[in-house]
Amino acid sequence: xxxxxxxxxxxxxxxxxxxxxxxxxxxxxxxxxxxxxxxxxxxxxxxxxxxxxxxxxxxxxxxxxxxxxxxxxxxxxxxxxxxxxxxxxxxxxxxxxxxxxxxxxxxxxxxxxxxxxxxxxxxxxxxxxxxxxxxxxxxxxxxxxxxxxxxxxxxxxxxxxxxxxxxxxxxxxxxxxxxxxxxxxxxxxxxxxxxxxxxxxxxxxxxxxxxxxxxxxxxxxxxxxxxxxxxxxxxxxxxxxxxxxxxxxxxxxxxxxxxxxxxxxxxxxxxxxxxxxxxxxxxxxxxxxxxxxxxx
Numbered sequence: 001x002x003x004x005x006x007x008x009x010x011x012x013x014x015x016x017x018x019x020x021x022x023x024x025x026x027x028x029x030x031x032x033x034x035x036x037x038x039x040x041x042x043x044x045x046x047x048x049x050x051x052x053x054x055x056x057x058x059x060x061x062x063x064x065x066x067x068x069x070x071x072x073x074x075x076x077x078x079x080x081x082x083x084x085x086x087x088x089x090x091x092x093x094x095x096x097x098x099x100x101x102x103x104x105x106x107x108x109x110x111x112x113x114x115x116x117x118x119x120x121x122x123x124x125x126x127x128x129x130x131x132x133x134x135x136x137x138x139x140x141x142x143x144x145x146x147x148x149x150x151x152x153x154x155x156x157x158x159x160x161x162x163x164x165x166x167x168x169x170x171x172x173x174x175x176x177x178x179x180x181x182x183x184x185x186x187x188x189x190x191x192x193x194x195x196x197x198x199x200x201x202x203x204x205x206x207x208x209x210x211x212x213x214x215x216x217x218x219x220x221x222x223x224x225x226x227x228x229x230x231x232x233x234x235x236x237x238x239x240x241x242x243x244x245x246x247x248x249x250x251x252x253x254x255x256x257x258x259x260x261x262x263x264x265x266x267x268x269x270x271x272x273x274x275x276x277x278x279x280x281x282x283x284x285x286x287x288x289x290x291x292x293x294x295x296x
Contacts, residue, residue: 002111003094003109003111005096005107005109007105007107008056008057008081010034010035010036010056011035011036012035012036013036013037013055013056013057014036014037014038014039014054014055014056015031015034015036015037015038015039015055015056015057015058015059016039016041016051016052016055016057016058016059016075016080017031017038017039017040017041017058017059017060017061018040018041018042018046018051018058018059018060018061018062018071018075019041019042019046019060019061019062019067019068019071019085020042020061020062021061021062021063022061023061023062023063023085023086024059024060024061024062024085025061026061026085027059027061027083027085027095028040030095030098036056039051039055041071046060046067046071046074047067047070047071047074048074049074049075049077049078050078051074051078052074052075052077052078052080053078055075055078055080056080056081057080057081057082057083058075058080058081058082058083059082059083059084059085059095060072060075060082060083060084060085060090061084061085062085068084068087068090069090071084072084072087072090076092081093083095088111094109094110094111096108096109096118097109097115097118097119097121097122098122099122099125099126099129101129101130101131101133101134101137102134102135102137102138103133103134103135103137103138103141104129104133104134104136104137106122106125106129108121108122108125130174132173132174132175132176133174135173135174135176135178135181136165136170136173136174138173138178139169139170139173139178139181139182139185140161140164140185142178142182143182143185143186143189146186146189147160147161147189150189150190151189155223155262155263155264156262156263158223159195159197159223159262159263159264159265160188160189160195160263162195162221162265163188163195164185164188167184167185167188168184169181169182169184169185169188172184195263196260196263196288197223197259197260197261197262197263197264197265197266197287197288198260198265198266198287198288198289198290199256199257199259199260199266199268199282199287199288199289199290200218200265200266200267200268200289200290200291200292201268201270201274201279201289201290201291201292202215202218202219202267202268202269202270202291202292202294203270203271203272203273203274203294204227204228204231204232204235204236204269204270204271205230205231205232205235205271205272206231206232206234206235207232207234207235208232208234208235208237208238210294211235211238211294212292212293212294214292214293215292215293215294216238218265218267218292219235219238219239219240219267220238220239220240221240221265222239222240222243222265222266222267223240223243223244223259223264223265223266224243224244224245224246224259224264224265224266224267225239225243225244225245225246225266225267225269226246226247226248226251226256226266226267226268226269227245227246227247227248227269228248228269228270228271228272229247229271230271231269231271235269236269239267239269243267248268248270251268253278253281253282253285254285256268256282256287257282257285257286257287260287260288261286261287274291279291
């Protein structure tokens with residue numbers, strides 16, 4: 001990873017856009033609708049460090065090299081993270097191609113090497129992100145404290161939230177009925193019934209490109225990874241970093257079934273095709289078991 005991606009909260013913050021011309025106007029369009037206070041600087045004001053004091057971010061756009069360099073020096077003197085359009089050597093950060101769904105924001109960056117490639121990838125991903133995704137995120141944010149209080153155990157909370165993403169509450173939020181969405185989510189929270197967990201088998205010998213979308217999503221949502229020896233490192237790398245990991249030799253069927261009863265999502269990464277006897281033993285213990293397909 002050549003650059004670390006990060007998100008800066010904008011509510012209550014000040015963002016400076018300095019300069020004139022198409023580059024500065026593009027930054028203003030990028031920030032349109034944000035909750036930040038946008039300060040536009042031109043001329044001598046853009047060259048004064050005091051103009052940037054207290055800003056969270058600064059963007060500079062200008063066709064004038066001398067102006068861009070002096071404005072960058074002023075922003076840097078004020079200790080403000082800085083982006084200068086088309087001048088990566090002057091930047092503290094680059095501006096990614098952004099997918100904006102309100103509470104849900106995705107960004108694709110190339111470190112300034114190919115903005116056109118980032119834009120093309122953005123269009124591909126944007127088509128996969130539902131318009132209502134931001135409202136679902138807003139629903140979960142609004143009840144975040146209630147969910148944490150009711151479910152202090154991280155595994156239980158994660159299982160509840162995972163189920164909530166495909167629940168009637170999420171459907172109502174995506175459709176814009178936030179009052180109904182909150183009521184339904186509170187009903188689910190009050191029921192106290194943990195969402196059912198499952199055990200999913202996946203052949204993990206690689207290459208990672210052969211994984212289906214369902215398999216990749218399952219790895220990204222795993223609570224527990226049960227690992228054989230001889231797995232493809234690229235496949236294992238797709239799993240959720242925070243997932244608990246254990247060797248298959250240490251994971252008896254009784255233990256895996258108990259984890260599933262607790263509402264956890266267990267991924268059994270195998271170095272060969274799943275063992276029918278192991279699947280049968282888990283099913284007899286009452287666990288929901290699924291074998292994830294691998295693309296041909």
